[in-house]
Amino acid sequence: MNKTDIIKECLEARKTIITKLKMQLEGPGADGSIPNAEHEIITDIPSRRYSCGILYPQRVTLETEDTDDEDKVLDEGNLPVTDGDEASVAEREETRKLDSNVKIVGDNKSEDEDDTINLTNQWCPSSMGITFFVTGDIRSLHIRLTFGTYRVSGLEDYCYPCDVSFDYDILPSDIKNHIGLTEDKRFFIVKEPFDEKWVRNTLNVKEASPGTCNLWIPLMALAQQCNNTYHKSYVRIPHALDFQFENREEGFIDLGDSLDDTDCHLTAFCKLMDEDKQIWSITLMVSNEFKDYKLKEYEKFIFQPHLKVTIDEQDDARFFDRNQVKNGFSIDDEEERLDLLYRNQKNYGSGLGTSLQWDIDENGKGHLFNDFLPQKELPGMDFRLPTDEFTKEESEQILSMKVHSDLDGTSKEKKLAYLSRLVDSYRRWIADLEIKEKKLPDKYHRAASMNLADCKEAAGRMADGLDLLRDNEQVYTAFSLANRAMLMQRVHLGIIADEKYGKERYGNEDVQESPLGQMLTDLNEIENYCKYGDTCFWRPFQLAFILMSLKGIVDEDSTDRELVDLIWFPTGGGKTEAYLGLSAFVIFYRRLVYGKKAGGTNIIMRYTLRLLTSQQFSRAATLICACEIIRKTYGVKESGKQNRYSKKKKRKVRFSGMSRLPLACGLGTTIHQTH
Structure with a gap:
């Protein structure tokens, strides 16, 4: 196919x-x-x-005479109900x-x-x-x-489809007394009401009678229509004018x-x-x-x-x-x-x-x-970078979580150059819009100018975030660790979604010897995440959102703190990944800057639907677990040797002495907290 x-x-x-x-x-x-x-x-x-x-x-x-009282409705509890009238x-x-x-x-x-x-x-x-x-x-x-x-409905309304080739004449007389056929032989009709008990008794007694073997479903359906003692049936009357x-x-x-x-x-x-x-x-x-x-x-x-x-x-x-x-x-x-x-x-x-x-x-x-x-088919989203500006390899380098994490050996200058190309591409897109604006009718110019001003402001905020990554080592380190945490999260979510590991996750005693067990053992070594992270990429708007949010998080005097950023994207577009990445940055940055004082609530996520809350909590929990592993292991000496991920003096940091990362989920009036 x-x-x-x-x-x-x-x-x-x-x-x-x-x-x-x-x-x-x-x-x-x-x-x-x-x-x-x-x-x-x-x-x-x-x-x-x-x-x-x-x-x-x-x-x-x-x-009512008392107009000060609220309007009152007759109490339905006063309605008469006969015994047994369900x-x-x-x-x-x-x-x-x-x-x-x-x-x-x-x-x-x-x-x-x-x-x-x-x-x-x-x-x-x-x-x-x-x-x-x-x-x-x-x-x-x-x-x-x-x-x-x-x-x-009444007796004259009850009917059920019938095969036109059905031979009615061979039916036993007691069944004929209760059901008949329409003139065109397309429907069974009811002559005398009957119930499901009568159907069971009749078909059991007449089991060997010819023609009764195919009557079970029609007779049971008709019995339900006839059964008005407990459940009334209703017939539709169409109207067209x-x-x-x-x-x-x-x-x-x-x-x-x-x-x-x-x-x-x-x-x-x-x-x-x-x-x-x-x-x-x-x-x-x-x-x-x-x-x-x-x-x-x-x-x-x-x-x-x-x-x-x-x-x-x-x-x-x-x-x-x-x-x-x-x-x-x-x-x-x-x-x-x-x-x-x-x-x-x-x-x-x-x-x-x-x-x-x-x-x-x-x-x-x-x-x-x-x-x-109503229904409306929406066109799909294209998350690729412009193909006339970037090759496939360049796009993957720019958007790769692995490349921007501290697990990758690419130099800081080259990583920042990748991000700079992303910002420059966005500015070129804005410049193209300015050309198109001139061709619009006059009534749209004011709105177009407002939109372009917002776009330029967003581009400026992205550039400010890029400058912070370049000039502030703590910001860059937190950004790199956030990418590592997101990479780890994506790898584990991929394992959960992979059907070939389904049976091995539940009740398999030999799970350690299975491909899943071997993979999980392999991931005990942090650097091995690089082997599974070649398909973990950001979408352009996600990276842009993180870059434009950095200044408001880092600079306590920034006017960006007066803004509320709204990610407007269809379901499945990647909104969760965008703010989870920023959440990981906040977690690491606070611990880098404030040390043991970085505890307390860092991020609040609020959802209005229980099932959505459960699903998003699972994704957030996976990220928090990744952040906790990084907190425990980053900068720790192993076997008398300095961990390779903190070998540079200016990046020698230990998180393990800081408070662990708590995660709590509140449902209704109760709170269930997990560490």
Whole structure:
């Protein structure tokens, strides 16, 4: 299989995953699309089965005489529940969950459209919408709204797919009394309700009967649909409606109320942005107008609401890029920079409580639609240095952790020359941008100038860090040791990730004699890390981040200490490696400069997700272990000989007498500390 086939197969797999994910989270189709996705039967409460793309009823507060008290909602605990009615218990639990999270809205709903838009921001939203721009005759827009509602299923709804070649006539009479076939013989249907116990008993008794061997799965599925005693099943009712504007007028337009005998309401707000060019801003809002203080009327929920607006080739209108609309509002510096950054990206609108996607050609013809699970493929990052400036060998020398560590015999002057070439390349890139700036439209010049000023400031900070490495021996030593620690960390993380060592790490008594054991024994000699470190490289932005941060760490009077540097990079781009490298530098520099007073907290890492915390703590722990080994061994005499890594008098340093490196991880209200 060649690379093209592999990519094609991966893309198909990704498409399948996304499709299945949407079916499970938004629906329809989570229960196997029986009899089909549009009319599916699900054996769970719809709002429990699906978690997005739901318009909930609007919550209503009780009118009380005491207006000083907070709004009160009826206590769901007062709802009557019959003994053994587990379905009612499940519904009550679902209601309580919603009650604890939903923001309550008042009964006196204003006619202003802001109220409808505000309903999109609730924990359980009651509305959603889209805003887009068109130019031309808005009466030619084709608006299509689709959504689904669910009702408790009945006997006539229960069905399961059947092979058209199945011979129904050979079935035993007691099975025929309970199930039948549709006229087209595509589905089993239920004549009389039955449960799973009946299925087991019947198929066991009739095990030898012809035709029953393939009925286990269909009958068990039908039994679950029939079993309304404890778990109700729900059938989906699809709704699809089409709309068009009758007039070209501004303001609020009620396109439909109680649509398709439901509580779904469609409203439009039209505003003429440019009368000469006939540029319109149009907002379409779909809302659930039913008010339910218990959120218990599941038949009143609106599921999978989707708006689609189409402009055909023959229509006298086209979609308009909102970036070209002059709204007359002043924008701040950040918005100016974003306009510059995305100047070549089309933006036809935005979503309210949902996202907006489109398929529109260069002439503004096509369609746009809302999506509750949007997706966007981003181009991959190229971490190589410019190939027109550096050969592959030069790039590897510049970015190598091994080369910049104290384990490598390359001279200090040559290592600094490598780093200097990195900074010079960045400055040449800035110079090229200055040439491109002159060709930009005038409205982008201010933002481009601000960006270039920031780039030049970053280049200056990188040069300051390079000067510190050149002039301050303690800074250079800490930088070299930080590279060694990162090299050691990368080697050990590579061992963990290597599948061929997996079995040897767990329960293998002969691990010492295995390739893994031999490798770990080999790494007891620090210099042997060089044999495994030929593939350990920095990415250019990581080295740049470390260089530009050195002055703020070393110089206590530096104005850089007033800055907060943000590494803005996609997941997997290397943000962690960048600040771990800087963390290692801080650890060694403090011990070089402050000696035994360098203890205490050096670095604080904070994460908002438990699993992310665990994964990042593992990576940090590997680095701290590497730093601890260096602290114990750097500059120590072995067998009466001076350690080769501190043979120069000016680098004779011993860390072993200093405090060891503690590592702590705090989860919730407890702290687990590891040394």
